[in-house]
Each structure stands twice: as C-alpha cells, then as structure tokens.
Amino acid sequence: MDRSVEPEPGAGPGGHATAPTRASTLRIATAGSVDDGKSTLIGRLLLDSKQVFADQLRHVEEASRRRGDGYVDLALLTDGLRAEREQGITIDVAYRYFATPRRRFIVADTPGHARYTRNMVTGASTADVSLILLDARKGVVEQTKRHAFVSALVGVRHLVICVNKLDLVDWSERVFDEIVSDFGDFAAKLELGEVTFIPISALHGDNVVERSGNTPWYDGPPLLYHLEHLHVASDRNLVDCRFPVQWVIRPLDDEHSGYRGYAGQVASGVFRAGDEVVVLPSGERTRIAGIDGPEGELEEAFPPMSVALRLADDVDVSRGDVICRPDNRPTRARDIEAMVCWMSERPLRPGQRLHLKHTTRWTQVTVEDVRYRVDVETLHRDRGADRLELNDIGRVHLRTSSLLLVDDYRRNRQMGSFILVDEATNDTVAAGMISAIVTGDGAREAGRSPNVVWQPSAIERPERWRALGACGATVWLTGLPASGKSTIGAALERALVERGAHAYMLDGDNLRHGLNGNLGFSAEDRSENIRRTAEVARLFADAGSIAIVTLVSPYRSDRERARELHARDGLEFVEVHVDTPLEECERRDPKGLYARARRGELTGMTGVDDPYEPPEQPDLTIAGGEPGEAVARILEELERRGIVAP
C-alpha cells in the first residue's frame, strides 16, 4: 500500500511533519468513553505522525513515572486541564493539531460520558468526520450509540468506528465482525453517511499509522491513511448562495469615499462578480459589482471564504441581512421547529424566553412547545416530555420575536444552526438545528409538516396571476357519497372554463386512481387522502386555477385543516356542503356502494357504518334542486369574492 506518513524532504528530520501550505484541512471530532483509550489514540496519532515535541514527551514521561505508571501514558499529552489530570478524565472539548504531507488535521477531542453530551455536540458541530472509539471487550455500548446519534444529528457525513483494545481479545476477527454487525443494527435507524470500521490497538499502535501484522483478516487501510484520503470536499453546499452580512466597510477618507463593502463569510453557494442578487429581508435587487477577498479582487467566492461584496446599486444593506440569488432564497420564518441539545442545568420549559443567535442576527424567542425528547439509546421519542434537562436532546417549537432567514440544517449547516442564550446569565444554553419551518397560523400543526425547507418561487403570486389573467381559489364540495358532488363539480368546471376562467376538478375517486392510489378507507388513510388533496388544490389555486374538489371528506377536522392550509397562504377557500339526505343518496347509489355496504360487503362506508360530520358553518349549503341551480349559486359566491368577473 502506498503509505506516506514520513515527512517529505525538506520537512526536517522528524520535526513538524509539515503539510504543504496548499494542503486542505480535515476536522475530526472524537468521542469515546473514559476507558476506551481515546486520549491514548490521539496521543498515538500525534506521536507516530511526529507531532510530539521532545519537551512535551519528556513532560509526559516524568508525569507517568511520578504516578507510578509502568508505561508512558500518551493520554497525558492531551488531557490539558488540572482537574482532568487529577481525575484521569477528559471534561471539555480540547483541540489538537497535527499534519502529514497530505493533510492538516484539527481534532476536537470530547469526553464520552452522557454528562458531556453538550461538549460532544460542540465538537461535532464543525467536524467533517466523527471518530468513535469502542472497547473490543465491551462492544457497542450506550455511549457508542450516543456518539453515533449525535454525529447523525449534527450532520457529520463520515463516521469511523475504531474497535480498540483488540489485542485484549486475541485479535479476534469474530469479535470485530460481531461489533460491526451490532452497530449496523443500531445505525440502520440513523441518517448516517459513510461508516468505516477499523480494528486497532491505540496502546501498541496497531493499524493507527502503520498496518498491523496482527490483523491479517483486515484488508482496509490503517486509521491515518483513511483520514488522509477521506473525500469531504463534496460535503459542502455549493448550490444555495447565502451570504449573511457581518459588517459594512465604509471608509471615511476621501480616497475611498464611495466605497461600500458588505463583509461576511460565504455560508454556502458560489458568488460571482456580475451575479444578480437580492438582499433579504428588504427584497431589493441588484448585481455584484465586485468581490474583495483577502488577497485582492476575486472572480468568485465560495465557502468558507471571508470576503466583502460590492453591489452595483445603492441599496440599503446592514448586518443581519442575507444576500442571495433571486431564484433561490432562504425561508422567512418566525415559527421554527428544531432539534436542540440543552446545555444548562436549569431545564428548558415551554413559555421560557431566550435570546437566539442565528448567522449574524440576534432575536428573542419563546419556547412554544417541547414536542418530544429523544432517548438516545433506543431512539424512542418521548412525546410526553414537557421539558429538556441538561444534555437532553429533543425537538422544540420556537417562536421568534423578529423574522429570521433560515434553511433546513440538513441542507445548510450555517443557515440552519443557532444558539440559545439565557437572558439572565448570558450563558449559552442550547445548540439548535432547524428541521422545519412553519409559517403563519399553521404553527400548531408543525408536527405534520415535512422536514424540508420551502423553496421560494422567483415569481410572486400577483405577478403570475396578472400575466395569466387568472385568479386562483379552491371550491370544496363535501357531502355523502352519491350526494351529487361530482355532478355539480363537473358542471361548475364547464361553466367556469366557458367563461374563460382556469378551472380544474379534483375528484376524490379519480385521485384515488393515481396520487392517492396507495390509500385505503381507514380513518387515518381518509385523513391522509384529504391532506394530499388539499395540498394539491392549494397548489392549483396558487398557480391561478380554480380547483374544484369533490370529496366526501366526512371529518370536520380534516376539512378545517384544508381551510387553514389555504388561509395561511392567503388563498380563497369556498366550502360547499352538498346536503342531500341519506335516503336520497341511497336511492340514487350510482356505483352500488350503499347496497354493498348494507349487504356487509363493504365496511367503513360513510353514512352507513362510518359517520359524516356535516359542516357547522359552510360557505354554501346546497340542499336538493337541479345541478344548474347549485352552479349558479357557487358562481354568485365566487363573483361576490371577486374571484371571477360577473
């Protein structure tokens, strides 16, 4: 195998193994239990990659001798604080640095115990790769799971599991394989990227820097080689252009009097001189006139560069604003669903007020709800939890006092992360990751929202409708099976189209042939059927069509939700109750459904053995009469609301 850990010529005899100045950096987060040998492993990496200086080693040798250890305790190289040396534990995040000719490494070394989950989250928050140690004799334990969970939560894309102390189990391949398989069972429930297992002995150095002769059955590379060659460049988001403004450079001297540089660090995406951009939240549009980087003017800027953007027009930009591309914007949010790691001894409770820092912006938040707490070992979500204690991880709903511009954390670490700060003590009490954004009144329903960020359209609704000469809305016809909904709907559709309006009927039965083909008639499936149909109707309405929904939709709550969905989006929603008496419906029974239900061939038939909850305040009630009359009344209502011209 092509190994190259020896310093290159010119790097000097065993001194700093120098990374060429053009080498890239790999950020590693390590975690492991107290006795797993994590500090020893890091000491070993430092020592074997020639990063330990003579005076440091002398120091460690002396300390080991003083304590009566029979060997040089490499862990002493890394356990920095007095309390840690005294108690023989690691209590905080410590940062270590080493380099090989291929790469430069920053190691965030964190303690393994549950008590230090917050340190683990901190260490992992900036990591490219998580290094998890476990003791071969003990296998996958609670802490292993905790570390894997935290890595997945924080979005570390690469995981390396070092199965340590394999010398103590006679280098057993079987033990190693069992651990791999045990971990796989647990990890299947997590969103993890690449997972690599390496059998090592940190104390003796097997498979750390050099390949070990003790593991002929292992054909992978040693740890250092793996870390040197790990491909992480593609983990960054180069798609969504986000530039949170940090500082405005505004020289006062005459020579630069016209200069305005909007300084900040590129959060994601690639910005180029000449790009059309929009400043949020104001929405003003301009172009990038130039990009000033640390080494002069740049053609383009990408993360994590710190640059200053000059804009072509005199727009109002200040700290906290986000510059992005007009066709790809973050979401404006005041209600946020987020996973948080609670870091304070005083628990988090609903009703609590906190400061929140997100990118370059501070705001205040109120904790609206604790959705659930995650049991890290079983991954069980405890929905009964009403608080989060120190080191707990859970999902919360926060309401901010001012608007934030956010993205989903999983897509964008910079735009999806925040910290919470105690108002009284100023302590940092939580690390948060945005997992969903809820707009307007729908906050209560956040649990139902998908875990993705809304991608705003480049075209605003009024502009679209004006161009199309359209005005969208949803007409929702509800009623018993065979009450005449579809007949009325079809006639309404024809009448509208003949008037030149965009109209489209979404018939419940028809949708069940496609979009909702996988749904049955249980209460749950019916709800889902309605939720989907309501979403589709909302999209049609937003696009400028009059969506005509004909759906039994027996449950009041489901219809209410459909109405809220539209209200939240500022779209008209006309609920029409087609109130045909059950006997009349049974008499008509064009599809023979009532007859089959009565014969017991069909269960869950609305009106027969499943309830129909009539609307309490429908916008219109159609009780009998010709379909033509019903259509006329609906058209009247649409005219009254200004949706169609009289």
Place this chain on the structure above:
Amino acid sequence: MSYELSHLRALEAEAVHVMREVAAEFERPVLLFSGGKDSAVLVRLAEKAFRPGRFPFPLMHVDTGHNFPEVIEYRDRLVERIGERLIVASVEESIRQGRVVEETGPRASRNRLQTVTLLDAIAEHRFDAAFGGARRDEERARAKERVLSFRNEAGQWDPKSQRPEPWALYNTRIRRGEHVRVFPLSNWTELDVWQYIAEEGIELPSIYFAHRRQVFRRDGMLYAVSPFVELMDGEEPFEASVRYRTVGDMTCTGGVESKAATLEEVVAEIAATRVTERGETRADDRVSEAAMEDRKRVGYF
C-alpha cells in the same frame, strides 16, 4: 475548479470572521499588541477584515519596560505605517502607583506584574473585548480555551464553566464590567503562523532572525545580557548567533542558537524543531506543570 481553500487561507477566513463578528457586536474592542509574530499576524488579519476602512479598535501594548528595544522600534514603525491608534499601558507606571511590587533578585521578572497592568487598562478604557494572539497548540490549558473566552468582573478565567461554542456562533453577550478575550488564531499552529508570515511577507522585529549578541546561559537557555537581569555566580556572558522564537521580556525570554537569517531559513528551522516554542524559550511556562493554567485563571493573556 475544486472550490477548496488551502489550510492557511481557511484559517485566515476563520480569523477574519471572528474579528468582524467581535467588532460588530462589542462596543469597545481592543487589540493586544506585544510586538511578537502572533500579534503581527493579528494586525495583518485586521487589515484583511476592515480595509479600506479604519480598524474599529485601537491597539494596546502592555509595556513592561523590559522589552527588547528592537521590538519597541518595530512597534512604533508598524503603527506609523498602518495609521491606527496605539495605547501603551505601562507596568512601570503600575509600580510607581503602588499597584504592584517589583520582584527583586537575579530571577526577577515583570511577567507576573503585567497581568495587573493589563486588567487595570482594560477597566480604565472600559474595553469589553480584547484580541490576543494565543493559539491552542501552545500549551495544554490553551487547547481547551474558547475562541471567545469569557472573563468575569475580576478579569478571571474559569476553565470549568466555559460557554459552549458550537459552529461559529459566538455568544457575545456580557454584562458591564465583564469582558472577553478573543483569540482569532486559536486553530493556528506555530508553523502555520510562520508560513503565513512567509506567504504574506509580514515584517517582524529583527530579533526573530539570527543575529550576534551578548548572552549568558541559564537553565539551558540563552538569555540576552541587559540592564534588567542580574547575573548569578558562574554565569559568564559570551557572544553567540541567536534568534528568538517568541517575544517576551528580556528577563524571561531565551534565544536559540541559530544561523537562520531569512524568513525561509527560519521556517525551515521551525519545521525541523523538536521542542515547542514555549518549552524552549519561555522560563515563565517552566515553573510548574500547570503554570499556564494558573496564570490564565487570574487574567493573564
């Protein structure tokens, strides 16, 4: 296009981000300037962060009165070139005012005293954030220190109750009278600093390069002969070619024998060295196993 930054430029971007963040969120920041290589890098980074504008903070030098004259010359030349404001806080003055008592004897040093002068100056000017050039690779206690390191009203550091610092979201909220130390070079190593100096062509005090001077040997280190140090029995001055790896007081900073007279030669020597800079050249860190941690707790740089 790989869209990958070299590690030096990634470190630079991180440091510039830290400086802008602090400048934006604190009312009265200050940059602690020692005249050493790390503070020279800080000044260059401030130029990167704020030019063509002015620095939104002054520089402050805690002058022990025992500095190498070459460093003071360098300091004044640099301030002249960049056109920014320099505040000098004087240990001499603290002694005159009875705030501190001068140590005596051949091992006397003002190193400990400057902590008082520094804290007094921070209080007097009501600084709420002080940039320093400390790096986590220097010493084990520093390995755990935050980029924004909180100091209580007495200027003290409590390593056990440090604020978590996830992502690059810095908590800048403090109460009146408290301050933070800010370390933009936290993730740099000594070699990174030297390579950056070389890449950027940053000017340094001449004592960083090999020169001939009168020295004497003590505890295995070569100290400069100066009016501030009493020689002990058996210590004989002699001339040698030395350079310094760190810049502190003449009383506690040792030089290394070297012929490296250019930046390239120094970088090559640093790359090959077997001893840390503080271990090799700083008497103040050799006092005890936890020397740095103890001094940091009471408010040292």
